[in-house]
Amino acid sequence: MTVQGSIKGALLAALLLFAGAGAKFAHAEMQGVSDDAIKIGMHTSQSGPIAVFGLTYERVARLVFDEVNAAGGINGRKIDLIVEDDRGDPGAGVAAATKLLDRDEVALIYGGPYTPVALAVFPRVIDRGVIYWSPAASTPTLTDPFRKLTFQAQMTLDDQAIPVAKLAASFSPSKIAFVRENNEYGTITHEAVVAELAKYDLKIDVEETIDPGAVSAVAQIAKIKEAGADVVLHGGTPKALSHIIREAHKQGLTAPMISFGGGSSDAIFELVSSEAPIEYYAVSPLACQLGDACTAEFMEKWTARYPDQKPLVWTAQGYAAAKLFVEGLRQAGRDLTQEGLIAAFETMPEFSTSEIPYPMKFKPDNHRAINGGYLDGFKNGEHYFFGDSIDN
Amino acid sequence: MLSQVLVNGVVIGCIYALIAVGFTMIYNATETVHFAVGESVMIGAYFLLTFWIVWDLPYLVALALTLLSAGAFGYAVYDRMVSRPLMSAGLLPRVVGLMGMAAIMKGLTRIIWGADAYHLPSALSTDPVRIGPIFIVPQEILIVVVTVAIIGLLFLFFQHTKLGTAMRATSQSRRAATLMGVNISVVFAATWVIGTILSAIGGVLLGPLLLVDPDMGELGIKSFTAAVLGGFGSLPGAIVGGILLGVSENLVAGYLRADWQNAATFVLMITVLAIRPTGLFGKPDKARV
Numbered sequence: 001m002t003v004q005g006s007i008k009g010a011l012l013a014a015l016l017l018f019a020g021a022g023a024k025f026a027h028a029e030m031q032g033v034s035d036d037a038i039k040i041g042m043h044t045s046q047s048g049p050i051a052v053f054g055l056t057y058e059r060v061a062r063l064v065f066d067e068v069n070a071a072g073g074i075n076g077r078k079i080d081l082i083v084e085d086d087r088g089d090p091g092a093g094v095a096a097a098t099k100l101l102d103r104d105e106v107a108l109i110y111g112g113p114y115t116p117v118a119l120a121v122f123p124r125v126i127d128r129g130v131i132y133w134s135p136a137a138s139t140p141t142l143t144d145p146f147r148k149l150t151f152q153a154q155m156t157l158d159d160q161a162i163p164v165a166k167l168a169a170s171f172s173p174s175k176i177a178f179v180r181e182n183n184e185y186g187t188i189t190h191e192a193v194v195a196e197l198a199k200y201d202l203k204i205d206v207e208e209t210i211d212p213g214a215v216s217a218v219a220q221i222a223k224i225k226e227a228g229a230d231v232v233l234h235g236g237t238p239k240a241l242s243h244i245i246r247e248a249h250k251q252g253l254t255a256p257m258i259s260f261g262g263g264s265s266d267a268i269f270e271l272v273s274s275e276a277p278i279e280y281y282a283v284s285p286l287a288c289q290l291g292d293a294c295t296a297e298f299m300e301k302w303t304a305r306y307p308d309q310k311p312l313v314w315t316a317q318g319y320a321a322a323k324l325f326v327e328g329l330r331q332a333g334r335d336l337t338q339e340g341l342i343a344a345f346e347t348m349p350e351f352s353t354s355e356i357p358y359p360m361k362f363k364p365d366n367h368r369a370i371n372g373g374y375l376d377g378f379k380n381g382e383h384y385f386f387g388d389s390i391d392n
Numbered sequence: 393m394l395s396q397v398l399v400n401g402v403v404i405g406c407i408y409a410l411i412a413v414g415f416t417m418i419y420n421a422t423e424t425v426h427f428a429v430g431e432s433v434m435i436g437a438y439f440l441l442t443f444w445i446v447w448d449l450p451y452l453v454a455l456a457l458t459l460l461s462a463g464a465f466g467y468a469v470y471d472r473m474v475s476r477p478l479m480s481a482g483l484l485p486r487v488v489g490l491m492g493m494a495a496i497m498k499g500l501t502r503i504i505w506g507a508d509a510y511h512l513p514s515a516l517s518t519d520p521v522r523i524g525p526i527f528i529v530p531q532e533i534l535i536v537v538v539t540v541a542i543i544g545l546l547f548l549f550f551q552h553t554k555l556g557t558a559m560r561a562t563s564q565s566r567r568a569a570t571l572m573g574v575n576i577s578v579v580f581a582a583t584w585v586i587g588t589i590l591s592a593i594g595g596v597l598l599g600p601l602l603l604v605d606p607d608m609g610e611l612g613i614k615s616f617t618a619a620v621l622g623g624f625g626s627l628p629g630a631i632v633g634g635i636l637l638g639v640s641e642n643l644v645a646g647y648l649r650a651d652w653q654n655a656a657t658f659v660l661m662i663t664v665l666a667i668r669p670t671g672l673f674g675k676p677d678k679a680r681v
Contacts, residue, residue: 219646
């Protein structure tokens with residue numbers, strides 16, 4: 001070997017060593033990533049006031065991730081989903097995220113649906129320089145103002161207020177009542193709907209609140225009826241909503257009721273289509289009624305995996321969001337870093353799924369992937385679905 | 393609106409009263425503060441849901457099975473597994489044991505039935521009935537009728553049966569009752585069985601007005617409040633406390649603010665206790681000899 005050849009060999013060896021070290025450094029930069037797995041930490045409400053939503057997002061994440069793993073994983077790595085119960089309680093949510101980050105050393109947090117919990121958890125996650133990726137939380141604060149480390153593949157409450165106000169306005173109401181739950185979710189829905197109603201020169205005339213753990217809504221409905229409201233809007237969760245619906249039916253309140261997404265649950269739809277048949281609508285993120293053609297692929301897979309569990313509209317939305325998440329991971333390539341992953345989500349092309357009406361897309365200055373949604377509901381026992389044109 | 397609010401307050405108050413009566417009975421006989429009472433309400437609703445809706449049994453058969461299962465649960469779990477082994481350990485270990493049992497029951501419920509909320513239909517018509525300015529559904533009428541009937545039956549049971557008399561004697565003085573030949577083990581077992589059945593009836597009656605989920609037992613704390621308000625250990629106090637609590641909650645929501653409802657409950661309790669530390673019907677503590 002000549003001197004020149006030796007130098008070339010040494011340079012090549014150094015380069016290879018450097019490249020190897022670089023690759024190792026890149027792996028080391030993102031905790032929770034090993035040669036054959038990526039740990040994803042999820043906090044969700046397996047119990048508490050919105051367990052019905054929390055569980056559905058967990059189940060659908062497992063459905064999608066297990067399918068990906070069965071097909072060989074993403075860029076040679078399996079997804080290792082570690083789930084902690086946030087109990088629908090902000091303190092428990094923070095504890096869950098801390099455990100996921102410190103003990104399980106997950107690569108990122110895949111967030112749960114409950115607004116008060118998401119609001120408490122996400123600042124602590126991004127303060128650690130870790131991505132908070134939410135398929136479920138609808139609070140606009142997650143991505144507005146813009147934050148580099150938060151991603152949201154869910155209709156925000158701002159977006160949900162658009163169809164709520166549009167349908168309310170279509171009734172040409174003389175008085176609008178709003179019942180909000182005593183928590184951040186209720187407050188944000190209230191602010192969002194006030195802003196949207198203003199676009200139709202409408203305002204809320206009757207303001208009522210309800211505790212998420214209330215056992216009756218008799219006083220609220222009596223006051224709304226006495227005030228003569230002809231449309232009732234609702235921002236809250238199913239348990240308290242069931243009292244509102246039962247009381248409205250009992251006291252003969254004929255005003256249509258329109259709820260944000262928190263009112264879209266199987267138990268509520270069962271209630272309004274059977275023993276409390278009031279006119280009721282709730283926001284849906286789907287392109288069609290659940291069970292119709294746009295959700296055929298999802299329904300087939302869901303039924304095969306969870307034959308005893310009825311899906312919600314949010315389950316199908318969670319399915320679309322999980323597919324988007326997987327695609328972003330895939331586009332980030334094998335050398336995963338937080339920066340690389342952020343860039344991959346921001347630059348990935350529009351992602352279309354049959355379940356969601358519009359293509360999903362993150363942008364470098366906007367980390368909300370879903371914009372716009374529809375309404376699903378019941379009137380005289382008939383199921384109605386409102387797409388882009390809302391006309392009662 | 394006042395009459396509607398008052399009637400609904402009485403309906404909800406009847407449920408609180410029913411659970412508080414079971415709670416008080418258990419305290420009187422066993423000196424145990426039953427912090428799993430809410431979970432007994434929950435299992436009542438879940439048993440009915442399972443027997444009636446899932447297994448598709450006729451309603452009355454499902455109801456009978458629900459009450460039998462609740463009674464068996466009260467005996468096997470509360471009496472034999474928690475209360476009796478800890479009887480000599482003092483009040484605090486029994487309370488902690490029951491709180492632990494409440495957590496286990498919630499956890500098991502999630503494992504068996506899942507955490508989803510279920511709609512438990514009413515066995516009666518759901519069409520509202522109008523009586524003057526008041527709207528009421530048959531299920532609510534049933535709640536009041538059943539509560540009144542149960543309280544009447546309990547009165548007869550305590551006054552006119554041997555077991556009822558033994559239970560009253562035990563609540564006065566366990567030692568004296570033992571000396572008089574009362575079988576304390578039987579009294580304890582009967583108390584847990586009846587107390588758990590009463591709570592389960594609360595769940596059966598309330599289930600169709602709520603969504604059934606593992607957290608529905610949280611209303612147990614309201615019954616505890618009702619029992620304290622009425623005078624801890626007093627059965628008439630538990631009834632009056634429950635109804636007073638239900639009515640005051642609804643009045644606060646109707647005429648003040650709905651978000652003050654829970655706070656008002658405790659303000660009411662503190663006010664009553666400040667004026668009358670033993671509660672409305674409670675008697676001052678006497679040393680038991």
